[in-house]
Amino acid sequence: MIEVWAPKATQVELELGAPDTAKQRVPMLRDDRGWWRWDGEHTAYEVVDYAFVLDGDEPALPDPRSAWQPYGVDGPSRVFDTIAHEWRDAVWRGPRDGAGTLGGVVYELHIGTFTPEGTFDAAVERLGHLVDLGVDVVEILPVAAIPGRWGWGYDGVDLYAVHDALGGPAAFQRFVDACHERGLGVCLDVVYNHLGPSGNYLGRFGPYFTDSHMTPWGPAVNLDAPGSGEVRSFIIENALRWMRDFHVDALRLDAVHALVDEGERHLLVELSDAVGDLSRELGRPLDLIAESDLNDTTMVTPTAGGGFGMTAQWADDVHHGLHVALTGETQGYYEDFGGGTRTLPDGRPLDVLAKVLTRGFLHDGTWSTFRGREWGRPVDVDAFDGRRLVTYLQTHDQVGNRATGDRISATLTPGRVAIGAALYLLGPGTPMVFMGEEFAASTPWQFFTDFTDEGMAEAVRAGRRAEFAAHGWSAAEVPDPQSRATRDASVLRWDELSSEPHASLLEWYRRLIALRREVLGSGETRFADVTCSVEDGGDTFVMTHRRITVRADLSRDSVTVSADGIRDLTFP
Numbered sequence: 370m371i372e373v374w375a376p377k378a379t380q381v382e383l384e385l386g387a388p389d390t391a392k393q394r395v396p397m398l399r400d401d402r403g404w405w406r407w408d409g410e411h412t413a414y415e416v417v418d419y420a421f422v423l424d425g426d427e428p429a430l431p432d433p434r435s436a437w438q439p440y441g442v443d444g445p446s447r448v449f450d451t452i453a454h455e456w457r458d459a460v461w462r463g464p465r466d467g468a469g470t471l472g473g474v475v476y477e478l479h480i481g482t483f484t485p486e487g488t489f490d491a492a493v494e495r496l497g498h499l500v501d502l503g504v505d506v507v508e509i510l511p512v513a514a515i516p517g518r519w520g521w522g523y524d525g526v527d528l529y530a531v532h533d534a535l536g537g538p539a540a541f542q543r544f545v546d547a548c549h550e551r552g553l554g555v556c557l558d559v560v561y562n563h564l565g566p567s568g569n570y571l572g573r574f575g576p577y578f579t580d581s582h583m584t585p586w587g588p589a590v591n592l593d594a595p596g597s598g599e600v601r602s603f604i605i606e607n608a609l610r611w612m613r614d615f616h617v618d619a620l621r622l623d624a625v626h627a628l629v630d631e632g633e634r635h636l637l638v639e640l641s642d643a644v645g646d647l648s649r650e651l652g653r654p655l656d657l658i659a660e661s662d663l664n665d666t667t668m669v670t671p672t673a674g675g676g677f678g679m680t681a682q683w684a685d686d687v688h689h690g691l692h693v694a695l696t697g698e699t700q701g702y703y704e705d706f707g708g709g710t711r712t713l714p715d716g717r718p719l720d721v722l723a724k725v726l727t728r729g730f731l732h733d734g735t736w737s738t739f740r741g742r743e744w745g746r747p748v749d750v751d752a753f754d755g756r757r758l759v760t761y762l763q764t765h766d767q768v769g770n771r772a773t774g775d776r777i778s779a780t781l782t783p784g785r786v787a788i789g790a791a792l793y794l795l796g797p798g799t800p801m802v803f804m805g806e807e808f809a810a811s812t813p814w815q816f817f818t819d820f821t822d823e824g825m826a827e828a829v830r831a832g833r834r835a836e837f838a839a840h841g842w843s844a845a846e847v848p849d850p851q852s853r854a855t856r857d858a859s860v861l862r863w864d865e866l867s868s869e870p871h872a873s874l875l876e877w878y879r880r881l882i883a884l885r886r887e888v889l890g891s892g893e894t895r896f897a898d899v900t901c902s903v904e905d906g907g908d909t910f911v912m913t914h915r916r917i918t919v920r921a922d923l924s925r926d927s928v929t930v931s932a933d934g935i936r937d938l939t940f941p
Contacts, residue, residue, distance in 0.1 A: 371448075373421055373432060374599055375574045376403025382422040383407045384429040388440055394422065403575065403599070417448040423573060430570045433577075433603070434529045436538050438514040441821075442526050442568030451614040454542040457550060462653050463618055464505045464554030465891055469654035470619050471681060471756040471799055472891045473505030474882055475556065477764060478804040480509060480535050481519045482814070482859045489536040489544035495863070496551050502807055502875075503882035506554040508621055510765060512541060513560070516567040517819025519856050521765065522558070523623065524565030524818070528607055538615075545616050556619035556658065557611055561604050561636075562590060562627035567825050575599065582629040592630040601636055605643050612647060612655050619656035619680070625668070626661050637668075641678025656680035658759060664730045664745025669757040681799055684758035686732065690725035691762055691789050694910075694923075695781060702739040706731060719910055723901035726796055726912055729758050750896035755797030762789045763803040765814060772837040772847050774815030774859065776806070783809060783870040784926030787877050787940040791919045791928050792912055794881045797894035805861050807878040808871040815848050817856040826851045877940050881930070888916055888932050 375381055381399070386392040397405040405421075418440075420429035431438060435446035464473050476499055484491040499507060513525030518534045531538040545555050563586035564571060571577040576596035582589035591600045611617040622637075630636045641657060648655040659679040661668050664686065670676020689706045693699060699707035706721050725731050729748045737744035761767075768776055778786050786809060794800045805812065816833065820826040830851060834844045848855040865871045899914045908924040916933035930938040 370406060370408050371397075371419060371432075372404055372406040373397075373434075373574065374402075374404050374603075375421070375423060376596065376599075377575060378405070378423045380424050381405040382425075384420045384422055384445070385417070386445075387416075387418040388444055397421075418445045419448070420445040421574075430573060431527065433527075433571055433574055435514070435527050436529055436531070437533065438527050438530045439533050439537070441533075442514050442516050446527075446530075449538050451538070451542075451610075454539065454546070456542075456616065457546055458616060461549045461616070464654075467654060468891045469680070470506050470554065470556065470656040470658065471754075472889075472894070473554070473799065474503055474794075474885070475506045475508050475759065475799060475801040476502070476504040476804065477508045477761075477801055478510070479521065479765065479814075480512065481522075482856065483804055483861060484863075485860055487519065487535065487860070489540040493544055493547045496547060496553065498866075499553060500551050502802075502879055503886065504553060504802070506556050506619065507548055508556040508619075508801065509558060511558045511560055511623075514568075515565060516825075517821055520818045521769065521816070523560055524567070525560055526565045526568040526570070528559070528561075528564070529610065542615055549616065554618040555616075556621055556656070557615075557617045558621045558623060559608065559611070560623040561607075562624050563587070564590075567820055567822050577603070584627045584629065586627075589627075589629045592628060592636050593632040597632070601639065604636065605640050608640060609643060609647055612644070613651070618654070619658060621658045621660065622679075623660050624662075625659045625677075625679075626663050635677060637677040637679065638672050641672050645678075658682065664732050666746070666748055666753055666757070681757045681759050683764075684725075684729055684760050684798060685767075686730045687725045687758070687760040687793065687796075687798065688762065688764070688767055690722045690731060691792060692767070692777070694719065694722040695785055695789050696777060704738050705736075719903050719907075722792075722910065723903075726792065726901055727896055727899045729753070729755065729798075729896060748896060753896060755894040755896050755899075756799045758798045759801050760793045760796060760798030761801040761803065762786075762793055763806050764801070765803065768803065768814040769816050772842045774813035774848070776810065776813060778806075778809035778874075779811075779813070782926045783874050784928070784941055785923070786874065788921040788923065788926070788928045790874075790878060791881055791930055791940075792921065794878070795885055795889070795914055795917050795919055795930065796912070797896055797899055797914060800885075802878070808866055808875040810861055810871075811865060812859060812862055815855050815859050816850050817848075817852075817859065818850045819856075820851065873941065877938075880938050884917070884930065884932055884936070884938065888935060889914070 381397045382394045384394050397407045422429045432446040436449035437447040481487040511522030512531050514527035514530040514532050531541045548555050578588040579591040579594040580588045591597045657679045659682040661682045667676045668682050669679045672678035693706040732744040733747040902911045910921045912919045918931045921928045
């Protein structure tokens with residue numbers, strides 16, 4: 370059976386056949402909810418390519434729930450049997466033997482630039498590196514089908530599909546299986562707050578969007594207007610499918626503050642409860658991690674307690690505090706993170722750094738200059754589990770949204786990077802390493818696209834240049850997002866691992882992660898267990914987290930870690 374929800378259509382035909390071949394069109398039958406079905410037999414075909422013709426319009430459109438788009442986002446869909454894979458993870462009970470994502474070390478990577486080949490199968494060959502590093506969970510940037518060959522993944526338009534250039538859905542299943550075989554959990558980044566502008570046909574099928582609310586990407590996804598019931602099901606079923614049919618352990622939800630829902634029960638609440646039910650059914654932990662800029666722990670409060678029920682949320686304030694203290698940059702949203710009364714001789718702030726490491730948020734009801742209003746809510750440091758904040762020194766956003774995609778290791782000394790690593794890897798949050806960070810990769814992480822629509826391609830180029838011109842960058846300095854060279858420059862160079870300073874920093878990360886596991890374990894953490902102070906006339910920043918003390922000398926770019934007599938680590 371093949372089916373599609375198209376409540377606005379008066380006639381839907383199923384078109385069978387690949388491009389440049391003879392097509393067969395058959396009528397579909399409609400039920401009273403706007404679903405159209407074809408119950409014909411297609412199992413006799415070795416490969417089934419299909420598309421939908423709405424009210425006789427041309428061209429035929431791909432399936433909104435397509436699992437596979439081998440001809441790109443504008444071509445026909447292909448039937449994929451999600452249960453054909455012979456899984457080898459029958460004994461898998463989740464990351465860290467069922468402990469889930471919280472407190473483990475997460476590693477964020479982009480399949481398309483993790484290896485030169487940019488495929489799931491090639492990435493499998495590098496999983497041993499992550500095991501040696503001490504990673505618990507691999508977080509994959511979005512894999513939904515996008516226009517062209519490559520991109521970050523946040524312009525996905527076929528949310529049920531796996532981008533063919535990465536290897537397609539079967540390769541993704543093999544990748545997840547290989548991760549589980551090596552003891553690694555898998556978190557998939559999904560985007561439900563918007564779709565990309567090119568190849569997006571959802572609005573042709575039904576009321577997937579509403580102009581009742583506007584977002585930075587245009588009309589909002591319809592979560593509370595007429596027809597929203599099926600749209601909400603579209604999202605929730607998508608999430609459950611990744612966990613059930615692809616054995617994914619967690620989902621990272623992009624920019625949940627842009628999910629505008631004024632209905633009686635917020636989508637995130639409904640999604641959290643549905644994932645909880647599936648977790649109990651499968652007998653393994655399933656986690657939801659929110660990217661939220663609201664600075665409100667209600668996001669990670671259980672639904673039974675009136676919260677949204679997310680397992681954890683990203684903590685940008687911790688990143689910003691670390692970044693400003695290490696680099697001295699205070700432009701844009703970094704402005705408020707350059708304040709405070711205790712500073713280094715060169716003006717870098719330490720009060721702000723102390724606050725984000727001991728309270729999670731800088732803006733916890735305080736004035737946000739960047740937003741022009743008070744922002745956030747206080748954290749109950751005595752009761753709040755610090756693991757529910759994902760903390761980091763770098764991410765795809767914080768690196769890639771810089772004009773040239775330069776990593777902090779491009780301008781900081783290895784010692785200064787080592788200081789930042791020690792402070793967040795040994796803090797109370799759930800730490801996340803951005804791919805290549807652990808060995809100070811020399812390659813940047815730049816913004817790249819491959820739009821086949823020339824008008825869209827030029828709009829992206831012009832928009833990128835205009836955005837950074839306002840910050841003093843010339844057009845020549847901003848890499849062309851459409852150039853293959855921009856993508857290629859962002860591919861990790863694995864030959865760097867054995868040379869300096871990469872090898873020393875990699876060993877530092879390994880030792881920190883091992884110490885974290887040995888001393889802090891996987892149990893709950895409290896911000897109340899963290900203290901920070903400034904010593905040596907303002908040159909040394911000290912963070913103590915339970916039995917671990919980090920002493921960072923920012924005047925000499927050196928750091929010492931003491932672990933209650935277990936061992937001392939120093940860098941350099």
